[in-house]
Amino acid sequence: MQTVFSIGVDALAYGMVLFVISIGLSVTMGLMRVVNLAHGAFAMIGGYIASYAARDLGLAYAFAVLIAVVGTILIAIPIERLLYRRIYGQPELTQVLMTIGITFCIIGIANYIFGPTLKTIPTPETLRQSVSLGFRTVSAHRLFVIACGLAVALGLWYFIERTAFGVKLRAAVDNAAMAAALGVKTQVVYAVSFAVAVGLAAFGGVVGAELLPIEPYYALRYMVTFLVVVSVGGAGSIPGALAACLLLGAIDTAGRYLMPEFGEFFFYLAVIAIVWIFPRGLAGRAK
Amino acid sequence: DTIKVGVVGPFSGPFALQGKNFKAGIDAYMALNGSTVGDDTIEIIYRDIPTADPAQSKALSQELVVKEGVQYLAGFYFTPDAMAATPLLEQANVPMVVMNAATSAIVTKSPFVVRTSFTTWQTSTPIAKVAFDGGTKKVISVVSDYGPGVDAEAAFKAGFEKAGGAVVEAIRMPLQTNDFSPIMQRIKDSGAEGVFAFLPSGPTTLGFVKAFNENGLKDAGIKFFAPGDLTQESDLPALGEAALGLQTTFHYAVSHDSAENKKFVEAAAKAIGNPAELSFPAVGAYDGMHVIYKMIEATGGEQDAAKAVDAVKGLSWESPRGPVTIDPESRHITQNIYLREVAKAEDGTYYNKEIQTFEKQGDPGLAAAK
Amino acid sequence: MSAIFDVRNLRKMFGGLAVTNDVSLSMAPGDRVALIGPNGAGKTTFVNLVTGNILPNSGTVTLGGEDVTRLGPTQRVRRGLVRSFQVTRLFSEMTPEEHVSLAILQREGRSGKMFASHRAMPGVMDEAHALLAKLGIAQLAGHRVSEIAYGQQRLLELALALALKPKVLLLDEPAAGVPQSDTARIEQAIADLPADLAVLMIEHDMDLVFRFAKRVIVLAAGEIIFDGSPDAVTKDARVRQAYLGSYADARSVA
Amino acid sequence: MPAASLEIAGLSAGYGQTRVLEDISFCAGAGRKLAVLGRNGMGKSTLFATLAGQTKRYGGEIRLGGQPIEGIDSASRALKGLGYVPQSRDVFPTLTVEENLFVGLKARPRSAIEEAYAMFPRLKERRKNLGSQLSGGEQQMLTTARTILGQPSVLLLDEPLEGLAPVICEELMAAFGTLAASGEMTILLVEQRIQSALDFADAVIILERGRIAWTGTPAALAADQHTVETLLGVGGLH
Amino acid sequence: MTRDAIGVLVIAAFALVGYFLFPNNLALLTRITAIALLVLSLDLVTGYCGVATLGHAALFGAGAYGAGIAAAHFGITDPIAMLAVGIVSGAIAGLISGVVVLRAHGLPQLVLSIAIIHLAHEAANKASGWTGGSDGLAGIMPDAVFGLWQFDLWGRTAYVFGIVLLIVAFVILRQIVRSPFGMLCRGIRQDPVRVRAMGASVHGTLIKMYAISGAVAGAGGALNAISTQVVGLDSLSFTLSAEALVMLVLGGTGSLYGALIGTITFMWFEDVVSAANPFHWLTIVGALLIAVVLFAPKGLYGSVAAYFERRGRKGR
Ligand SMILES: Nc1ncnc2c1ncn2[C@@H]1O[C@H](COP(=O)(O)OP(=O)(O)OP(=O)(O)O)[C@@H](O)[C@H]1O
Numbered sequence A: 001m002q003t004v005f006s007i008g009v010d011a012l013a014y015g016m017v018l019f020v021i022s023i024g025l026s027v028t029m030g031l032m033r034v035v036n037l038a039h040g041a042f043a044m045i046g047g048y049i050a051s052y053a054a055r056d057l058g059l060a061y062a063f064a065v066l067i068a069v070v071g072t073i074l075i076a077i078p079i080e081r082l083l084y085r086r087i088y089g090q091p092e093l094t095q096v097l098m099t100i101g102i103t104f105c106i107i108g109i110a111n112y113i114f115g116p117t118l119k120t121i122p123t124p125e126t127l128r129q130s131v132s133l134g135f136r137t138v139s140a141h142r143l144f145v146i147a148c149g150l151a152v153a154l155g156l157w158y159f160i161e162r163t164a165f166g167v168k169l170r171a172a173v174d175n176a177a178m179a180a181a182l183g184v185k186t187q188v189v190y191a192v193s194f195a196v197a198v199g200l201a202a203f204g205g206v207v208g209a210e211l212l213p214i215e216p217y218y219a220l221r222y223m224v225t226f227l228v229v230v231s232v233g234g235a236g237s238i239p240g241a242l243a244a245c246l247l248l249g250a251i252d253t254a255g256r257y258l259m260p261e262f263g264e265f266f267f268y269l270a271v272i273a274i275v276w277i278f279p280r281g282l283a284g285r286a287k
Numbered sequence B: 001d002t003i004k005v006g007v008v009g010p011f012s013g014p015f016a017l018q019g020k021n022f023k024a025g026i027d028a029y030m031a032l033n034g035s036t037v038g039d040d041t042i043e044i045i046y047r048d049i050p051t052a053d054p055a056q057s058k059a060l061s062q063e064l065v066v067k068e069g070v071q072y073l074a075g076f077y078f079t080p081d082a083m084a085a086t087p088l089l090e091q092a093n094v095p096m097v098v099m100n101a102a103t104s105a106i107v108t109k110s111p112f113v114v115r116t117s118f119t120t121w122q123t124s125t126p127i128a129k130v131a132f133d134g135g136t137k138k139v140i141s142v143v144s145d146y147g148p149g150v151d152a153e154a155a156f157k158a159g160f161e162k163a164g165g166a167v168v169e170a171i172r173m174p175l176q177t178n179d180f181s182p183i184m185q186r187i188k189d190s191g192a193e194g195v196f197a198f199l200p201s202g203p204t205t206l207g208f209v210k211a212f213n214e215n216g217l218k219d220a221g222i223k224f225f226a227p228g229d230l231t232q233e234s235d236l237p238a239l240g241e242a243a244l245g246l247q248t249t250f251h252y253a254v255s256h257d258s259a260e261n262k263k264f265v266e267a268a269a270k271a272i273g274n275p276a277e278l279s280f281p282a283v284g285a286y287d288g289m290h291v292i293y294k295m296i297e298a299t300g301g302e303q304d305a306a307k308a309v310d311a312v313k314g315l316s317w318e319s320p321r322g323p324v325t326i327d328p329e330s331r332h333i334t335q336n337i338y339l340r341e342v343a344k345a346e347d348g349t350y351y352n353k354e355i356q357t358f359e360k361q362g363d364p365g366l367a368a369a370k
Numbered sequence C: 001m002s003a004i005f006d007v008r009n010l011r012k013m014f015g016g017l018a019v020t021n022d023v024s025l026s027m028a029p030g031d032r033v034a035l036i037g038p039n040g041a042g043k044t045t046f047v048n049l050v051t052g053n054i055l056p057n058s059g060t061v062t063l064g065g066e067d068v069t070r071l072g073p074t075q076r077v078r079r080g081l082v083r084s085f086q087v088t089r090l091f092s093e094m095t096p097e098e099h100v101s102l103a104i105l106q107r108e109g110r111s112g113k114m115f116a117s118h119r120a121m122p123g124v125m126d127e128a129h130a131l132l133a134k135l136g137i138a139q140l141a142g143h144r145v146s147e148i149a150y151g152q153q154r155l156l157e158l159a160l161a162l163a164l165k166p167k168v169l170l171l172d173e174p175a176a177g178v179p180q181s182d183t184a185r186i187e188q189a190i191a192d193l194p195a196d197l198a199v200l201m202i203e204h205d206m207d208l209v210f211r212f213a214k215r216v217i218v219l220a221a222g223e224i225i226f227d228g229s230p231d232a233v234t235k236d237a238r239v240r241q242a243y244l245g246s247y248a249d250a251r252s253v254a
Numbered sequence D: 001m002p003a004a005s006l007e008i009a010g011l012s013a014g015y016g017q018t019r020v021l022e023d024i025s026f027c028a029g030a031g032r033k034l035a036v037l038g039r040n041g042m043g044k045s046t047l048f049a050t051l052a053g054q055t056k057r058y059g060g061e062i063r064l065g066g067q068p069i070e071g072i073d074s075a076s077r078a079l080k081g082l083g084y085v086p087q088s089r090d091v092f093p094t095l096t097v098e099e100n101l102f103v104g105l106k107a108r109p110r111s112a113i114e115e116a117y118a119m120f121p122r123l124k125e126r127r128k129n130l131g132s133q134l135s136g137g138e139q140q141m142l143t144t145a146r147t148i149l150g151q152p153s154v155l156l157l158d159e160p161l162e163g164l165a166p167v168i169c170e171e172l173m174a175a176f177g178t179l180a181a182s183g184e185m186t187i188l189l190v191e192q193r194i195q196s197a198l199d200f201a202d203a204v205i206i207l208e209r210g211r212i213a214w215t216g217t218p219a220a221l222a223a224d225q226h227t228v229e230t231l232l233g234v235g236g237l238h
Numbered sequence E: 001m002t003r004d005a006i007g008v009l010v011i012a013a014f015a016l017v018g019y020f021l022f023p024n025n026l027a028l029l030t031r032i033t034a035i036a037l038l039v040l041s042l043d044l045v046t047g048y049c050g051v052a053t054l055g056h057a058a059l060f061g062a063g064a065y066g067a068g069i070a071a072a073h074f075g076i077t078d079p080i081a082m083l084a085v086g087i088v089s090g091a092i093a094g095l096i097s098g099v100v101v102l103r104a105h106g107l108p109q110l111v112l113s114i115a116i117i118h119l120a121h122e123a124a125n126k127a128s129g130w131t132g133g134s135d136g137l138a139g140i141m142p143d144a145v146f147g148l149w150q151f152d153l154w155g156r157t158a159y160v161f162g163i164v165l166l167i168v169a170f171v172i173l174r175q176i177v178r179s180p181f182g183m184l185c186r187g188i189r190q191d192p193v194r195v196r197a198m199g200a201s202v203h204g205t206l207i208k209m210y211a212i213s214g215a216v217a218g219a220g221g222a223l224n225a226i227s228t229q230v231v232g233l234d235s236l237s238f239t240l241s242a243e244a245l246v247m248l249v250l251g252g253t254g255s256l257y258g259a260l261i262g263t264i265t266f267m268w269f270e271d272v273v274s275a276a277n278p279f280h281w282l283t284i285v286g287a288l289l290i291a292v293v294l295f296a297p298k299g300l301y302g303s304v305a306a307y308f309e310r311r312g313r314k315g316r
């Protein structure tokens, strides 16, 4: 029984890390309809900035996170203006080509500037402790990530479903020309949403770095993971993404515990089963 | 004349760091020993294989031989890449100097293969003795599920059971494992007193070691044993505090205290740019170049693979890692294996501190396969 | 004559809303029926139900004596139940010629051929061009559909349905978006259909409805509220109030 | 916003490399009702799309209430008071009816949505449905209502009656008439049913292959049998 | 028709030029040929049927392992027989992945394909007795072609073998895509609902195309196994799948010509820049991809073809 609880805690924590890192992708893919394979690259940029700020400049963790998010957005703005703007509304495959190209470039540049080694982001003492749950200990950092995940989920859901901006964003995505004809400044809407998505990517990259460490190849190494959780959840749906992350996190964790040698099998068979049952994803938005 | 050496390795992609070390080792050797042998100038031609890809390796090796006209093939970080190129050697009359790939069987694939790195069996066997002698009798083995991992598991098991210990459970986990918490739970549940681990060097080692500590295994007194891939120097800055005290066995530590090594580290650090990136493939490449230079000397620059390989059989020299010999029969390197412990230096950096030496170790893997 | 197309007690709920509420309808070969009714009455849903594009909650659909309720849409088409779409559904990158040839080949069971070319099949090409000419879009045969005006796309939509040589044809607003100058073409094409074909047309253009229909069925809020002759329908108070409005006056005066 | 005038001079436009409109000039005074007629594919929709800023303009001027607007983007034109109801019912399929209407509000308070419901009670019943789940006619109502909610000073209606039940058509035309008469909007209308258009409008232009082929009053058109036959391809009006 | 004749002539001419201009690079050229078959097969399902997949290497790998295992474990070393085994294995793999992948659409479909390639990869890793696991399957020694032409160090035989295979496959595929069946597939890509309303079976048609695609990819895999005499796990990898997709989009989807041009461009470019700078070539490849999207959004072939189409229409 204790083991079950223990695995449950691990599953929850892992699922939440996945959620925090990939939710930004759900925004770009589901709402902006851009298959943004460079999502991981932005997460990685966030990680590098945070690492530089916290480790090399010795800034406080919270401050490093903030700088990472803002810095990544600043880096992303010209990329959005020059490159992404050209692929909004283009066929998915064109977007794949462009965003893979962007990923390659960012990897190359990161490798050149920071070298191929792992970069850590020193966490404050409070997050480094182990917290006892009675039946086991977990690191405080994991609990912190769970809290972040919940906060992000709630905030983002409110932003998209309840604010005027969210409605305009969804309208612009459905039919940009029509939204413009109704007075929606689609370019501004897109730019802001992109900034939000990139900011989330950076945030996820930083707080998730304990599990997915920052190195130049990060951008490609975890691309599939991000793509899978977002699509299984149903791109664009916050509850869907949350459900998918928790579910897949649980499957992955349980699989790795029960039969580690078949962990990969277990995980991908489960993915096939889920998509088989929910061909649009757990909470796919109707098209 | 110009003699060309083709070096195949991962110079981009997730293992770019290891490829970079190849180059650093080669550059260091040429910086210290000049780029000529007799009247011949040595030219290195690099070819990139980001991840294990035997077909690509074979195509590139073939291209190096027929198009670039290389007289020596070298490098090869991954076993399948080395294996794939061996059928070419005889027809092409080209020796291959393996600078990393660590599966025992490679040298048996062709009489023209010489290896200057190590084998997983070679580095994983001594740690079994260390574990048993340290009083650990029950161990769980946890390895990544691919060739080297399976080798490490077998090597440790053989050594540990021979010593009298018991491997209570052997887990193979997928290479793409991000979260090791469930594995740690398994280790806890197994009731073992120690864990033997093998993971490819790189980001996953960090996750593994952290999970080991955070899930309370370290505090619970479970011992941690691994070959030195896990604490390669270039990962240490990231591992940091978490790795402190980990004991591993390996053939080379950057901190190895010898004049040869000082010279090497200085030159290699200069070549690689950032000294913190220096790691074991560099020494494999450095010694590989030594072997190639000796081969060129022996053949006088003529292309004669058989003669070249014969010339280095039984060759002994003082490598940065210590005294080494090319075993005349297997053409694999006989060397010292060191037990090391991760320690903190005065300047706050972490390093592998050698604490015990197992002298003149051959490759037990070949014997085991027989 | 016996019914070729028979729908019994069809029912469909969307959430709590009964969009099709116990609808029964039967057509004999040669019937020309107009299905009219207020917006959102459930006309398109009815077509979707009988063609198998959505599943009913209950009820049966019989085609030529065979119960097809459990069959998928393609099976029903192959048995002669063909529809057109209210909003054009065409292959935007293909030409009208390709559209119609494909439909003809499909009808003849030759669309799976891999080592042949439709251009090399004179029968198919001739038929396709004749059909396009009849609807007045022969000059566009080689253009991409994405480049031709909406009204012309509507005509192609109809051509596709005709190419399948159906036994029962369901037309969902075939004239919507077609300018007055071209509705005549549509009428003519429908008038030229084989006499034993049963046609059901949904349309909001009352002039067209009254020229076409021998029988009018009115659907409101998912239920049939009227089934009878065109003359009778203009006199029905409920229909006038729910749907026709002053059109009924104009017509009864004329 | 009170009604504004719309003046167009020498406008040519098209799609990519294809030119569809050539040298179009006309003027619709504030509060006027103008019908744009023409056969299939003659460029009526292209004209409206061009006014709304959604095609490629090669030359010419567009003035809304005296201000040139040809240089600004679609959204800015809408914010300056240009309302556009396109021919293809462009509802936002993943938004609910209410959210669709919300987008049309521009800066108006949310409560104004009730105006749309008053106009089309059917929409109120379906307020929680997604756009994609509406019937054809309901989508048409939604598209029209959404634009009107933004209180444009010039309203471009591209076949707004398509797919609507006769009673609704009547009510809608009456409502448009009221909007124009009260001086709230200038209305430009494309309509296939020529009679409805003539009953409604106080001026008519006919497009033929992207050029203006005829201008005049509805009465003049009704009397000019020759024009009706050649330019509109209809055998006569009744 | 004539366009295809020209196409074949151009391929043959390219092949000849390659043979004489780069006699020392035939291994690379043969590899390009094998990958070209993979990309062609991907074009069948992606370009013509609109099925997004990141798992197409599963079909290629099935062909490679099929041919390799036949040779290494069953002594089937005649290259033609190995090719046949590869084609059949590929077709079967195509059938299976078709059934799975076609269950969903859009992103979930992409995910299904990713799951398939990972499962295939993992299965090959586990079945190391048959496949050699991560060390690769070695010991493939194909006989001489028709007992006459031995596979040599320079790779001449392999090259000619590959080119002949490519031309035959290309001619057959061009015919298939022009046929009524091909037209139906294009229809499905644009609007499956419409196709159903015409009485055609969407699922059945797509599965058929998937199997054909598998046969072509399997031929590519077999060629790879025959010419390099090893099969590694990389031939069943996500990376290869993704690269194939990139090559296809680079060249332009839905014409088969684009697939060829994309493959040649990408692999040749990659070879040149990675030889020129083995350390930082990824950045340059990335820049190439971005440039293509910016300046030739329909892919290299697609954009050129569109340009000439426009020119042609103006001329009329
Ligand atoms: N998937 C769905 N979910 C919920 N409601 C739906 C769905 N599809 C249709 N409806 C509702 O069912 C009703 C009937 O729609 P239908 O399309 O059949 O109307 P119609 O009679 O064809 O109208 P029109 O003349 O306007 O085309 C409409 O009110 C519509 O909103």
Ligand SMILES: Nc1ncnc2c1ncn2[C@@H]1O[C@H](COP(=O)(O)OP(=O)(O)OP(=O)(O)O)[C@@H](O)[C@H]1O
Pocket (backbone or CB within 6 Å): C146, C147, C148, C149, C150, C151, C152, C177, C179, D015, D018, D020, D038, D039, D040, D041, D042, D043, D044, D045, D046, D047, D087
């Ligand atoms: N997206 C497009 N690309 C290229 N040409 C187009 C496009 N849309 C329309 N056209 C062409 O422009 C011309 C005018 O089309 P438009 O839609 O403006 O006609 P219309 O008068 O509104 O016709 P309808 O009465 O059918 O709605 C047509 O010849 C059409 O083929």
Ligand SMILES: [Mg+2]
Pocket (backbone or CB within 6 Å): C043, C044, C045, C086, D135, D136, D137
């Ligand atoms: Mg309808």
Ligand SMILES: [Mg+2]
Pocket (backbone or CB within 6 Å): C150, D044, D045, D046, D087
């Ligand atoms: Mg129009």
